[in-house]
Amino acid sequence: MKKSILIAFLILFFGQNISAKEERIRFNLKFGLFKGGEAELTVTDTVYNGRPAIHYHMLGRTTGLAEKLYGVYDIYETTVDAETHLPLKTIRSVKEGNYRRYNETFFFHDNDSIFSQRSGGRKVPKDLVDIISVFFYFVNTQNIDNMAPGDGVTYPTINADKISDVSVRFLREEVVExxxxxxxxxxxxxxVRKGKVLERSDGIRFYMSKKKKLPVYITFDMRVGALKAVIRSYTIDGVEQVTD
Structure with missing residues (x-):
């Protein structure tokens, strides 16, 4: 179940100036030189309850030997308000080995509450985000160019029906190949909480394109070794794009 958190993080900071109907980004997931899985994000303009919204659909799955040893097929969906970038609805569908979990959560920011199909309704912290929208919310509300190395923001975040704080820090600028x-x-x-998968709580690094505001390289310091997510392709309405 903890592995689903890593897959969710792969969607961090994809392009925010959505002008096309659909953007699609694909990653290869690698342990050292070996490919262990793939991730794909689709970003679509939509309407939710009569208001402009953005829909994020993230698919993460194992391939090859990793699929035979421990099959993972996880889907995360989040619909956010196009103006505030706060979540309106989330769907979490997890299939990992013999483990299965499905849940839908609805957000009501006017009275700081949510309704979860698994746990029912409850009051929550103001401007609650989910594990997907927290990163989009960060890049849309913070001017990274004005941030100093080490600056960051902490947000109340819900994941797997549990609420905890997620902090995002700016470390530096870097040119990557x-x-x-x-x-x-x-x-x-x-x-984040390191749990049983991450070696330490700050063991994740995202390398986000300054121009496109999408990640091109991500590293995870895991207890079992280093996992890397490497961009494979990026398309807008099916047309191949460049990142620099």
Whole structure:
């Protein structure tokens, strides 16, 4: 179940100036030189309860030997208000080995409450985000160019029906080499509970394109070794894009 958190993090900071009907980004997941899985994010303009909204659909799955040893097929969906970038509805569908979990959660920010199909209704902290929207909310409400190394923001965040604080820090700027060229990036660092998977709570690094505001490289310091997410392709309405 903890592995689903890593897959969720892969969608961190994808492009925010959505002008097309659909953007699609694909990653390869690697342990060292070996490919262990794939991740795909689709971003779509939509309407929710009569208001402009953005729908994020994230699919993460194992491949090859990893699929045979421990099959993972996780889907995260979040619909956010196009103006506030706060979540309106989330769907979490997890299939990991023999484990299954499905839940839908609805957010009511006018009275700081949610309704979860698994746990029912309850009051929550103001401006609660979920594990997907927390990162989009960060890049839309913070001017990273004005942040100093080490600056960050902490948000109340719900994941798997549990609420905890997630902090996101700006570390530095860096030029990184990817399969589709060199990219000027911001290096960002979320701080979460390390649990049984991460080696330490700050063991994740996102290298986000400064121009496109999408991640091109992500590293995870895990107890079993280093996991890397490397961008494979990025399309807008089916047309291949560049990141720099």
């Amino acid at each position: 990817t399969d589709i060229g060199k990219v000027d990036t911001y290096v960002l660092n979320p701080n």
